[in-house]
Amino acid sequence: MSRAVIFDLDGTLIDSAPDIHAAANRLMAQHGFAAFTPDETRSFIGSGVPHFITCCLTARGRAGDGALRARMIEEFIADYETAVTLTQVYPGVMGALDGLAGADLALGLCTNKPKGPAHAVLAHLGLDGYFPVIIGGDSLTVRKPDPAPLQATAAALGARDMVFVGDSEVDAETAARAGVPFVLYTEGYRKGPVERITHDRAFSDFTDLPGLITDLLS
Numbered sequence: 001m002s003r004a005v006i007f008d009l010d011g012t013l014i015d016s017a018p019d020i021h022a023a024a025n026r027l028m029a030q031h032g033f034a035a036f037t038p039d040e041t042r043s044f045i046g047s048g049v050p051h052f053i054t055c056c057l058t059a060r061g062r063a064g065d066g067a068l069r070a071r072m073i074e075e076f077i078a079d080y081e082t083a084v085t086l087t088q089v090y091p092g093v094m095g096a097l098d099g100l101a102g103a104d105l106a107l108g109l110c111t112n113k114p115k116g117p118a119h120a121v122l123a124h125l126g127l128d129g130y131f132p133v134i135i136g137g138d139s140l141t142v143r144k145p146d147p148a149p150l151q152a153t154a155a156a157l158g159a160r161d162m163v164f165v166g167d168s169e170v171d172a173e174t175a176a177r178a179g180v181p182f183v184l185y186t187e188g189y190r191k192g193p194v195e196r197i198t199h200d201r202a203f204s205d206f207t208d209l210p211g212l213i214t215d216l217l218s
């Protein structure tokens with residue numbers, strides 16, 4: 001199969017910010033730090049766990065503590081595997097994935113979430129069967145916005161023509177650096193306005209996605 005649609009995960013297919021917020025506050029409490037608001041932790045999402053923990057420590061004035069950071073990354077990832085109960089699939093996602101798979105498009109996932117937690121939440125939500133290829137934030141030595149994870153996902157799918165669907169500035173930069181068309185989901189965790197994010201198409205309702213993709217790949 002040579003045509004593929006590759007998806008980001010957090011803020012694109014699933015609203016996982018409530019679980020990430022809860023896990024972050026468990027970790028902060030364990031280390032005696034004050035809790036974050038949901039908006040604060042949402043603003044830390046998008047560049048993977050090491051960056052997320054750096055944001056948490058920077059906000060509490062402890063950015064320079066490398067040993068603490070390393071310990072907290074490990075503890076966060078361990079907790080993250082079971083932090084799935086507050087996460088919801090965005091409306092219309094299953095129907096859109098069924099439509100795309102039925103149109104003979106290969107589906108892949110390219111996320112900065114570590115592979116273990118990504119598999120766990122996909123299985124919990126019944127989404128795991130859709131993606132034969134999943135590249136996570138710890139699959140390679142680099143993460144998005146480096147183009148390598150997206151290129152690795154495409155290579156593993158055997159895709160020649162593809163589209164990347166994501167919610168963030170990081171995803172837009174990844175697609176641009178890989179030379180792949182980018183479709184922006186506007187209801188996720190972007191940090192700035194839609195007009196400031198380079199994209200080929202944008203959508204806010206998953207029922208519109210199969211049509212957009214068919215149009216872009218034709």
Ligand SMILES: O=C(O)COP(=O)(O)O
Nearest residue numbers: 009010046047048111112
């Ligand atoms: O884990 C993150 O920081 C973001 O994950 P995503 O790449 O699926 O949006």
Ligand SMILES: [Mg+2]
Nearest residue numbers: 008010011167
């Ligand atoms: Mg995302």
